[in-house]
Amino acid sequence: MPILEVKNLCKCFGKNEVLKGISFSLKKGEVLSIIGSSGSGKTTLLRCLNFIETAEAGQITVDGKLLFDSNVCKKQSDKEIREKRLHFGLVFQSFNLFPQYTVLKNITLAKELLEAKKGNDGLSKAQIEAQAKKLLDRVGLLEKASSYPCELSGGQQQRVAIARALALSPDILCFDEPTSALDPELTGEVLKVIKELKDVGTTMIIVTHEMGFAKNVSDKIIFMADGIIEEMGTPEQVFEHPKSEKTKAFFEKSFENIV
Amino acid sequence: MGFWEVTLSLIGGLKYTCLIFALTLLLALPLGLVIAFGSMSKFKPLAYLVKTFVWIIRGVPLMLQVIIFFYVPGFLLGHPILSRFSSVIAAFVINYACYFSEIYRGGIESIAKGQYEAGQVLGMTKTEIFFKVILMQVVKRILAPMSNEVITLVKDTALARVILIVEVIQAAQNYAGYGLMWPLFYTAVFYLAFVGILTLIFGYFEKKLSYYKV
Numbered sequence A: 001m002p003i004l005e006v007k008n009l010c011k012c013f014g015k016n017e018v019l020k021g022i023s024f025s026l027k028k029g030e031v032l033s034i035i036g037s038s039g040s041g042k043t044t045l046l047r048c049l050n051f052i053e054t055a056e057a058g059q060i061t062v063d064g065k066l067l068f069d070s071n072v073c074k075k076q077s078d079k080e081i082r083e084k085r086l087h088f089g090l091v092f093q094s095f096n097l098f099p100q101y102t103v104l105k106n107i108t109l110a111k112e113l114l115e116a117k118k119g120n121d122g123l124s125k126a127q128i129e130a131q132a133k134k135l136l137d138r139v140g141l142l143e144k145a146s147s148y149p150c151e152l153s154g155g156q157q158q159r160v161a162i163a164r165a166l167a168l169s170p171d172i173l174c175f176d177e178p179t180s181a182l183d184p185e186l187t188g189e190v191l192k193v194i195k196e197l198k199d200v201g202t203t204m205i206i207v208t209h210e211m212g213f214a215k216n217v218s219d220k221i222i223f224m225a226d227g228i229i230e231e232m233g234t235p236e237q238v239f240e241h242p243k244s245e246k247t248k249a250f251f252e253k254s255f256e257n258i259v
Numbered sequence B: 001m002g003f004w005e006v007t008l009s010l011i012g013g014l015k016y017t018c019l020i021f022a023l024t025l026l027l028a029l030p031l032g033l034v035i036a037f038g039s040m041s042k043f044k045p046l047a048y049l050v051k052t053f054v055w056i057i058r059g060v061p062l063m064l065q066v067i068i069f070f071y072v073p074g075f076l077l078g079h080p081i082l083s084r085f086s087s088v089i090a091a092f093v094i095n096y097a098c099y100f101s102e103i104y105r106g107g108i109e110s111i112a113k114g115q116y117e118a119g120q121v122l123g124m125t126k127t128e129i130f131f132k133v134i135l136m137q138v139v140k141r142i143l144a145p146m147s148n149e150v151i152t153l154v155k156d157t158a159l160a161r162v163i164l165i166v167e168v169i170q171a172a173q174n175y176a177g178y179g180l181m182w183p184l185f186y187t188a189v190f191y192l193a194f195v196g197i198l199t200l201i202f203g204y205f206e207k208k209l210s211y212y213k214v
């Protein structure tokens, strides 16, 4: 059974149809990369999955649980939406760390708030911090635990953002162009962390312009164009033998840019 | 008239100056936040109503508002309901709350959307996002404009005299009527010291918050 199943997801902003029926599924531990030109709806898709935007139509099922179904039109309460969000994690292009908190506090804040609501059953602050330190160690930044975000490089900030998202143990971790805001020499350290997450079986959806990386790390590639999935398949299928003209044109253009 | 006699009488005036300053701050700081939320409300009629209110209060001279608060309620009801002091406080609190609300609103709206979204995807509630994530960033952003406004408040307290409250300037001016000039300068020194202390306090907080950038 797939861990994530998205069916016929549609989203418009006013008259602008941004997602026109997106369907795909993802198995546990798989890595999906989404590529496509600017404005094709990649960010919007991730935002719908994370319930920052509400889709107009479609279904989202995680681990057999129907999280979103446009046919059941009942307004969801804030509490329900919050619980659903916890199935997903999102790493932003612009990191969005909380500047007033230390690196450690950035990671523990949300977890502490969640655990506090459980009353006595919740984890203690010390347990949460211990867990956060493990995550920091995993992204190679344990020695920065008490630094503030403004004291870190972009690559380090993004690695903290990844640790922050992992702290809530989401079923599926989403990345929206995690290296686009970084200098080229810093992208490597972030990609390395993502690669390591794959190796420990993290289910991930990565929107990226790093074609080489997508090809290496992914089990599945989606090429999006104008709000639809133009092409979907294994990296070999999509990169080596694209069927759609749009996909071919996109790759040609990407390679032109590199040269 | 001796130095001590003058000092005592100026202190009598100072008492009002300080009370008006402290009470206005105490009440207007939170009220301003309520007004700011009103003006940012998604319920448009409320937002427009609050914005119109803020426009009126900021557009009419504070001096006139003090006079209105003192005379009008009593006139309408046939008997005075607010004492001189309470009408000054009411006028000052509402006036400053409106100024503060605009500073708050500017500060809140200047925080990047990504900060809210980061809180959302981490499962935080709206209240948690505001108090745990946004507020401290807003505080840092608005510290400088707030210090301006608070320093203006120190000097605006003198307006209380229009409804015959003898605040410190009025007290000093009474001596000038008798040909005694130095209490005026004495008073100036008092204001300088007051503002000096405030500047130090705000400087302290600015320094305290300088460990992070927003």
Ligand SMILES: Nc1ncnc2c1ncn2[C@@H]1O[C@H](COP(=O)(O)OP(=O)(O)OP(=O)(O)O)[C@@H](O)[C@H]1O
Binding pocket: A013, A016, A018, A036, A037, A038, A039, A040, A041, A042, A043, A044, A045
């Ligand atoms: N909040 C919004 N309101 C209105 N239109 C929006 C909003 N967000 C996105 N759009 C529109 O939706 C379309 C798709 O945007 P989206 O950000 O999903 O594209 P993208 O594939 O992520 O592009 P990029 O590679 O540049 O990040 C664009 O035409 C954009 O103008």
Ligand SMILES: [Mg+2]
Binding pocket: A042, A043, A044, A176
């Ligand atoms: Mg995007």
